Amino acid sequence: MKNSPSSPSVIIDGRGIEVRAGTKVLVTGIDISISDREVVTVIGPNGSGKTTLLRALLGLTTPTSGTVYRRPATTIGYxxxxxxVDRNLPMTVRRFLGLAGKFERGHRAEVLEETGIRHIIDSSIHDISGGEWQRALLARALLRDPDLLVLDEPVQAVDVTGQAELYKLISHIRDTRGCGVLMVSHDLHLVMAETDKVVCINTHLCCAGTPDVVSRDPKYVELFGRGVAERFALYHHHHDHEHAVDGHVIDEHEHDHEDAAHG
Amino acid sequence: MDDFLVRALLAGLGVAALTGPLGAFVVWRRMAFFGDTLAHAALLGVALGLAFEVNLTVGVVGVCIATALMLIGVRRRSGLASDTILGILSHGTLALGLVAMSFLEKVRFDLLGYLFGDILAVTLTDLTWIYAGGAVILVAIFLIWRPLLSATVHEDLARAEGVPVDRVNIVFVVCIALVVATAMKVVGILLVAALLIIPAAAVRAFCRTPEQMAVAAVVAGWLAVCGGLGMSVLADTPAGPSIIVVALCLFIVGAGVPVFRSAR
Structure with a gap:
């Protein structure tokens, strides 16, 4: 681990990160840093190594080369x-939040209020909607009073209106709590308004900067920009979800819900 | 009631108190085959224990723990799928155990007793092992409950929250090895995994929290032990398999009730 970077406000600083699985290079040569109150978004196509990069920054996987600095005594909400969660594991939202540790009642009530999940606290996690589940995950991360929130595709399997609300909530959290936010997304358009810095990767570092700089960068355009194609792919993707072709959890939940209602 | 029946009942109840919570984790973590593998390895432990004239429980516990740790190590390093590794170790150790036993011409032993259990022949020493070992296992599980549950839900999330996942997993696996060694006496090597999985699976539909499921699995295990022993006494059936048959009936009822409920 490298020691202190230039400024004390830097929470995580990765330099020249490379992760390999066997001979396959998952990510290589990535520089990225997150400071207090800063929202950094990592974007890239599927399979570009976004999650691998996050795991390396969190210390969940050891980079093959490069250095990761994490500010000492930093609490991370992930x-x-x-x-x-396996359906054979019965679990209420309350119990799920309790897994993060023991917390004072007032603090928990605040977090529930903030994320808007008070009404489902005693529901089974297997019966709530995709948006509610993501909020419950966010609540678990917030309970720890994190200095840095790390969100991997936070709006995945959430419907379009829910996506906008969730992003608004995330940016509200940054404003009120002053924590840093490191986020992964496959789509810049969605996160543009709420992001300070964008890091675009495709195994290697493509480009980085403010959202409007990145969106005009030729490398970004090359990767994503064929405007229509990308947007078409995106809509296509959503279409898949509605029909539950990929058998995604959320769709299963909703399906089960319907079954129960029929009974 | 005869003394041997009292001892059998005490042994069965003691073992079911352990297989309840641990079996619940085995179900949640999809480790059914893992339990089976450790049980098969136990036969090798018996053979080695007989050959080197050490206490059989020590032999079994030793081989089970060694196999469990080997599994963790191999899974991390080799490129093989984990069910392949489990299959190799499961049947490999069973075959090794059977071959090793064939060399033990001078020692008298009851192979069927090991394979199918001999709960009616439980001695006071066995009871001591079950209850002393059981107390240690329950305390260990109680101490690692929250981190273990957290790691079961999502390993990366648990790690990011500072849970020492690797250490917790090792404690858990050693506990499973110990339970297999104690449960072997009751239902035998071939049916140990059933005692772990069936009671937990039977009560799933009635539980809303993991803790409820662990406790309910213990109760289901106790019912199976009482019912199985009763059946054995009344109908002269083999005790170990009878316990599992009763557990199976509980599972069928437990799995059937929610279906019936929603069909109404």
Missing amino acids: MPQRLA
Whole structure:
């Protein structure tokens, strides 16, 4: 681990990060840093190594080369991608939040209020909607009073209106709590308004900067920009979700819900 | 009631108190095959224990723990799918155990007793092992409950929250090995995994929290032990398999009730 970067406000600083699985290079040569109150978004196509990069920054995987500095005594609130709990494990939202540790009642009530999930606290996590589940995950991350929130595709499997609300909530959290936010997304348009810095990767570092600089960068355009094609792919993607072709958790939940209603 | 029946009942109840909570984790973590593998490895432990004239429980516990740790290590390093590794170790150790036993011409032993359990022949020493070992296992599980549950839900999330996941997993796996060694006496090597999985699976539909499921699995295990022993006494059936048959009936009822409920 490298020691202190230039400024004390830097929470995580990664330099020349490379992660390999066997001979396959998952990410290489990535520089990225997140400071207090800063929202940094990592974007890139599917399979570009976004989650791998997050895991390296969090210390969940050891980079093959490069250095990761994490400010000492930093609390991280992590919201992983596609967290699907085995249906054989019965669990209420209350119990799920309790897994993060013991917290004072007032503090928990505040977080529930903030994320708007008070009404489902005693529901089974297997019966709530995709948006509610993502909020419950966010609540678990917030309970720890994090200095840095790390969100891996936070709006995945959430409907379009829910996506906008969730992003608004995330930016509200940054404003009120003053924590840094490191976020992964596959689509810049969605996160543009709420992001200070964008890091665009496709195994290697493509480009980085403010959202409007990145969106005009030729490398970004090359990767994403064929405007229509990208947007078409996106809509197509949503279409898939509605029909539950990929058998995603959320769709299963909603399906089960319907079954129960029929009974 | 005869003394041997009292001892059998005490042994069965003691073991079911352990297989309840641990079995619940086995179900949640999809480790059914893992339990089976450790049980098969236990036969090798018996053979080695007989050959080197050490206490059989020590032999079994030793081999089970070694196999469990080997599994963790191999899974991390090799490129093989984990069910392939489990299959190799499961049947490999079973075959090794059977071959090793064939060399033990001078020692008298009851192979069927190991394979299918011999709960009616439980001695006071066995009871001591079950209850002393059981107390240690329950305390260990109680102490690692929250981190273990957190790691079961999502390993990366638990790690990011500072849970020492690797250490917790090792404690858990050692506990499973110990439970297999104690449960072997009751239902035998071939049916140990059933005692872990079936009671937990039977009560799933009635529980809203993990803790409820762990406790309910213990109760289901106790019912199975009482019912199985009763059946054995009344109908002269083999005790170990009878316990599992009763557990299976509980599962069918438990799985059937919610279906019936929603069909109404």
